[in-house]
Amino acid sequence: MTYTTKSTSPDLNKRHEAVVERLAAAGSLKERNVSQMYLAKKGEITWEMRRVAEREGFEPEFVRDQVASGRAVITSNVAHPEADPIIIGEAFSVKINANIGNSALHFSVDEELEKLRWAVKWGADTVMDLSTGPNIIETRDAILRNSTVPVGTVPIYEALARVDGDVAKLNIDLMLKVIEDQASQGVDYMTIHAGVLKHTIPMTCKRKTGIVSRGGAILTKWMIMKKEENFLYTHFRDICQIMKRYDVAFSLGDGLRPGCLADANDAAQFAELDTLGELAKIAWEYDVQTMIEGPGHVPMNLIAENMERQRRVCHGAPFYTLGPIVTDIAPGYDHITSAIGGAMIAMMGCSMLCYVTQKEHLGLPDKDDVKQGVITAKIAAHAADIAKGLPGARKRDDELSAARAAFDWEKQYELSLDPETARAFRDHGLPEGEDKKSEYCSMCGPNFCSMRLSKQAREMAAAQQSEESQALPK
């Protein structure tokens, strides 16, 4: 990618210096609070705030204010110095996340690192390591130490792996241990399914696809077995105590997101969303940065209600959605079904889109699926940035279109999300030996190229106008 809206890479040593200084002043590990929100509330403009302000073209003070009010999150664990921080919030450019990580059926650290590299190359703003297979810790460590983008996780996966998949053995002490271990390793944000509660279980029984979130399903099974309330909810403040020590952000998980159109916007989903809103307020008491996860499978006509309701009950915390996927009938194409819903909800204010790959519902994505998924999510996010009227968002589009009209193919490729594919598609269609710079492509051939005809027409019009001055417009 030769084109990027980001400035050149920052000197991350500077970030490291700022963090070292901050930690030295912050006191004991147990008591310290190093979150950006804590600092923002105190009125401090941090290195990280300046950095994201520079990336996005805003004033640092505006960034500080957004973070202080909870309307934006800067993902920047102090133990992840390799990462260039980003800001996630409605006022800023829409971000995309790529899920990587192994499963019990496929596990190779090298393969995950290759997926990481690939995801970042094609435009992922964050990656989530969703490993559930062997070597969870080693895989995550390799990802963290090699990732220049913030990394998210779902700690309950590791917790369950530590008890060999025996849900009954899960408990809060184990979870707190896993969360702190991952926090100290450098994880920038964590999905915590604290909104799946005992009273919401019966609400899911009549659903067509029940509970489709892995975390949600695990916790539901635990609650049924134990006849107790979700320990992530009852011990939420204990979790906050850990998060603030490292500046890990919450991504409050939507364990009850709809898994099909028929279940969208139902009582279970919205009951959980209400709880997530309450939890966001508690997290903010501890100055823990927080975003809210959202659906899922939602028909287009019900998307707006998701955004409006989230904005209302979650007090402006950034929304981070998986899709929405707008039809259930396209397994193998859910990068597209989710791009449609994702573009729409991002235009309405959603701050981050989790990519969905074409393998969704069918298998673990491979490297090519990651690429397709990232580019498709990027299309949705970028289209939303333009629709939101973000300053400068359309600049790249305008430059590419100008290059298109000027038959500057090389510049077109360079400005494309995927220059390699664009070039290959055009070259493939041209006859052997044809000049690759020719003013047409195989779609229309030379005589039917509208761009070429239009250029000729403009030239003729200009010549006539200088002859007859305004004869044409009658």
Next chain:
Amino acid sequence: MTYTTKSTSPDLNKRHEAVVERLAAAGSLKERNVSQMYLAKKGEITWEMRRVAEREGFEPEFVRDQVASGRAVITSNVAHPEADPIIIGEAFSVKINANIGNSALHFSVDEELEKLRWAVKWGADTVMDLSTGPNIIETRDAILRNSTVPVGTVPIYEALARVDGDVAKLNIDLMLKVIEDQASQGVDYMTIHAGVLKHTIPMTCKRKTGIVSRGGAILTKWMIMKKEENFLYTHFRDICQIMKRYDVAFSLGDGLRPGCLADANDAAQFAELDTLGELAKIAWEYDVQTMIEGPGHVPMNLIAENMERQRRVCHGAPFYTLGPIVTDIAPGYDHITSAIGGAMIAMMGCSMLCYVTQKEHLGLPDKDDVKQGVITAKIAAHAADIAKGLPGARKRDDELSAARAAFDWEKQYELSLDPETARAFRDHGLPEGEDKKSEYCSMCGPNFCSMRLSKQAREMAAAQQSEESQALPK
């Protein structure tokens, strides 16, 4: 495709009989009017109206009323007995069109027939033959005689080919000849760029990408050369006289559609749309069925204005759009950029979406591009049918989701838009020798399958409830 919302194929001999009878009663070729709109206005419910009513689940009288008022078009040239008619209108399911046809760089009748077969197999409701290369007439004849779906064309392409690409030699007599030749061959609808006018030319001069419609560019060049008004506009009534003899529908072309986001919703585009609205009224005087073509490249926030304005100035004539494409930066992925805009405008009321393939802007689509393009457009159209609340539109989604929850993989595949790809994706991820019916996929592996966990949780909850009667909901 084993699943279809359409009923089983009709006996097209019955249509043929109805047409023969109709033609016998209609008088001389020159004077006759056999359009569905003419018959609808007379109060007649034709075989074609009954057929589309059956396909869509409406009363025939409602169909007749929609056709009589111009709010819907039944594409059904009396000289194309091979085709099963469809209805295009806001009240009905959203249709998709696939463009096929050769160019000067690629021409093979067999290849085009293969694309036709492929487009129909994957769900195209109509095809347009946009051939601009050699053997235009033979290629079109092969397509018409083999197509079970209505076929559209852009006659000015053949006109230009007949004068060896010399724009200056175009004239109305040639065009009328081409239109009548194509009409008698069986073309069901034709794009006529009668809205590109002399006074609109200066409006395009400051555009970033000028005129991107091939027809629009050809006619603009002609007007500049001749210093005369567009002959398709000045002789529009002569064209109507031909259309009604065969029941060819107008697809009034948007020769000035925007070719980039920067040009969207500009004066040129909307001036042409106003003209198309006037022309629709003239077409209806002759009972010629009419739809209106629309953009193009449009940012998401400007899509609604397109639909609202079209509805207002075109008096309810069906809208038929190419996209809209919502960002310019994704050459190689414009099937996706157009699916986002297409789904949105279809939800708002657009009646037909022209597919855009991944080769758009870069080259002529091949067979695989046609498949990807059709399926992607189908996703957009189907998502819109659901969002519009069309009766029964979500049935297939519900059935697929029920199969998903029940781990009925075979039924999932069968209900998918692309069963082959869905099956291949899942099978690829499973270990060698693994039972393909197992209750998980490689995405999560057996222990982390939320569907499986959710099923276990439901079973446990049911068992507990029968023990303790409602102990869970506290």
